[in-house]
Amino acid sequence: MGNNKSHSSLLNVEEKPYMSNTSWTLHHAAFKGQPDRKVSLFKSTQSEKSSTLEKCAKNLMLHRHPNILKYVASWTAGGHTFLATEEVTPLAHVIAKQTPLQICIGLQSVLKAVNFLHDKALSSHNNICQTSVYVTPEGYWKLGGLEYLCRFSDLSARFLADSHQGRYERGISPNEESRIPQPPSAIDQYAFGILTEEVLKTRDEDVPGMADFLHTAITQLQAVDCKLRPSIETLLEHSFFTHEFITIHNFLTELPLKTSSEKQTFFRDLPCSLSEFNGEAVASQLGVLLLSRIVMLDSTAQQHLLPRILTPKSCDDSIGLFAEQTYRDHISPRLITIFHVRDIQVRLTLLKYFSMFCDMFTIPQLNSHIIPELLVGVMDLNDELVAATLRALADLVPILGAATVIGGKRAKHFSDGRPKVNPVSKAGRKSNKAVKNHEIDAGIGFSDTVPIKSDYPELFLSERPSPDGGEAPTSTTPVTTEDEGEAWDSWDNLPPSINQMESEHSVNPMITTDMDEAKLIVEDLIPSTSRPSVSKMPSDPPLNIPIDKLETLDIKTKVESTSDELDFFRDMEPVISKTQVVRVGTPSPRDSPQPLESVPSTSIFDAAVHDTDEVGWGEDSDWADEGIDNQ
Structure with a gap:
């Protein structure tokens, strides 16, 4: 009957029986340290020397057959007889x-x-x-x-x-x-x-x-x-x-007794025969036989049968025989058992279709059973097995994550070099443009005279300032008179209201932007030898303002004095007035009235209407003529 202590100490037995009669009680049990290895334990209720359970144990041990309850062990302890068999209900x-x-x-x-x-x-x-x-x-x-x-x-x-x-x-x-x-x-x-x-x-x-x-x-x-x-x-x-289903069942049961030709014919026709039956019945009744060792090692079965069995039926066009839920209930548990078999051909057959059924396992099943067995395959000496195992591990990365599959410390060694796409929609850009234009118009005060040329100003760079004497057409080269040079002195004597507006605009960021734009245009139009020293101010991307509209801008400069001669452009600061625009071309009240056309223009942006031979910049007139000729 076996050693009393050698068996009782190896099992974890549930105290409450799930079946009993006058002779014995039936309990669930499992080996200690091996919870997956379960058995059914019969315990006698009689304390006689020879109980009916003891007779049953002797007959089970003597009569072995695939359709007879499998005997595991039996022993006596505490006046009771114990019989352990395969797990049954x-x-x-x-x-x-x-x-x-x-x-x-x-x-x-x-x-x-x-x-x-x-x-x-x-x-x-x-x-x-x-x-x-x-x-x-x-x-x-x-x-x-x-x-x-x-x-x-x-x-x-x-x-x-x-x-x-x-x-x-x-x-x-x-x-x-x-x-x-x-x-x-x-x-x-x-x-x-x-x-x-x-x-x-x-x-x-x-x-x-x-x-x-x-x-x-x-x-x-x-x-x-x-x-x-x-x-x-x-x-x-x-x-x-x-009938046909029983015939298939019997053939799989008696497969070791069949000839090679019988096996080839059977496995070639088997997938079509199984597809005619309910998948649940086939998986529950034939699943173990279809995934037996002798079937998985048969070359004909590997070619015609196993692809249909190991591939879940995820859609109507799938070649699989079993739906995903049926696969998880009946096929996946059997595959877990087969993964513990250390046979190269059996493992290679599983790994060949691993990508098709790897998501049929639960996360605990993958972590507890599949991953450990795959790691054993990586360490094998067979190169083909190692390569197939590595491919299987790659299939598990999307399911378990690289940290679980690979382990160890990881770091980011690659960057994404794809160009970044601006997520702002077209409608959003238009709305932002409208808001920005509205703010500019409100700050400058002449929305009707300063149009924005581009629909998307953020996509255009400001114009590159022209070099001295270059790109500017001859017809647009400014030519001033002596009276215009004298008119710069009157800028320091502007009314107090003008000076007050100047101080207000100097701190307005919106006005500063337009002032910088005007400054670039002034630098482009005035010769370098006569160009004033303009104070540096932080500026934003300039607005594209037409040159023909710039006479409406009120620009003030401060003259820097030098030891040699008086610089009329010292500390030039453009001033843009919101409510009042000083038009220099209008006669001063204290001056005698004279015809409008005879009054010299004091705006440096006015195009020259006089002959350059009569009026010029004095000693620098030769430089201006030379610049025009170079153009």
């Missing part, structure tokens, strides 16, 4: 959720297990019922409850009478008390007929041959005459167990 707890197709496959599994006991073990089960059948997490039915198993040679009326109390009452044959049924297998035939009736009587017919098999179970398997009950082999040949 009693059929009675899940039968309501089983589909007719799942029931069909399950009944066939039970028949195969009974047939093994009858033909190979020469034994009778003697207690086939729902409490003796268990279902694995993958949906497979397993036959258990072997505590009343007896060899045909040991079967007697006394044995049947002694075991009558613990067996399923409805599954006992009516004539069993008077004599031993002949043949001995008739006991299990009758009990299987009762089981079939209980699980199929309330089901709708959607499996071929279901109604006929139910009728056979009621009329023939439950017949009073033992000789009228069909054998187990005959039942396995019924149409209920020979």
Whole structure:
């Protein structure tokens, strides 16, 4: 039975049982340190030396079959017997959720297990019922409850009478008390007929041959005459167990016994056959078989079947067989198990389609199972495996992030060199332009005489000032008279109101901008030798103001005195008046009236109307003529 301490100390057992009867209780358990490795633990309620659970453990350990409950360990402790088996759930707890197709496959599994006991073990089960059948997490039915198993040679009326109390009452044959049924297998035939009736009587017919098999179970398997009950082999040949889905299931189960030609033909036609069935049923019933080791290593399956299985069906045009939710429920858990298999060919097959199904795992599954196994593959000596693993890790970066996949310290070593696009919309630029123009008009006071040429002034640079004597046409070269030079002295004697406005405008940023623009134009029009020294002022991008409108600007300059001669342009400061414009060309009240055309213009921006030979700049007239000729 095993060492008492060696097993009890290795399991974490839930105290509350989820099933119990007069002989034992059933608990969930898992190995310590391995929470994913779960088992089902049976604990006897009897303290006798030889309990029924101990007999069951011995029979399970002796009779091994794919359709019989798998034995793990058994031991005794504290006067109780313990039996650990693979993780299962009693059929009675899940039968309501089983589909007719799942029931069909399950009944066939039970028949195969009974047939093994009858033909190979020469034994009778003697207690086939729902409490003796268990279902694995993958949906497979397993036959258990072997505590009343007896060899045909040991079967007697006394044995049947002694075991009558613990067996399923409805599954006992009516004539069993008077004599031993002949043949001995008739006991299990009758009990299987009762089981079939209980699980199929309330089901709708959607499996071929279901109604006929139910009728056979009621009329023939439950017949009073033992000789009228069909054998187990005959039942396995019924149409209920020979339709296409069952045929595929049987072929996958018996795959090691098939020839290479049979495998090639089977795997080539299998995808089309599976597409005709419900994806949920295929994934739940055939998922483990379709992803078995022998299938994944088969070359024909790798070419025709595995691409359809490993690719989720995300859209109607997808080649996948399973919808995303079905894939997550049934295929992903199986893939996690396969990732722990250290076989190069199996791993390469998974990595080939990893980009197609990597998002079918949850974040904890990726962190706990997939990433550690991929990191093992990176350290392998096989270059092909390392390359495929690195590509798989790259597919996980968008899901988990580079910090999780790569780890370690990271820094930004690259910059984005794409040109930046101005996010301001066209409508926004127009509105900003209108606001800016409105502010300029309000500050200057002559919105009608200063037009803005560009719709988007921020997109244009100010005009480059012309070099001395260059680019300016001859017709626009300013020529002044002696009277105009004398008129500059009167700027210092302006009325107090003008000087007051000058001080106000000197601190106005909007006026400063226009003053700078005017200053550039003045520098462009006046020869360099006669150019005044203009005080430096911070300026914003200038406005494009037409030259022909600049006579409306009121500009004041201050003259700097030098030791050699008097500089008339010292401290020239343009002044723009909002309310009053001083027009120099108008005769002064204290002067005698004279014709308007005879009054010399005092504006330096007025174009010359006199001959340059008669009026000039005195000694500098030769420089002006030379500049014009150079142009």
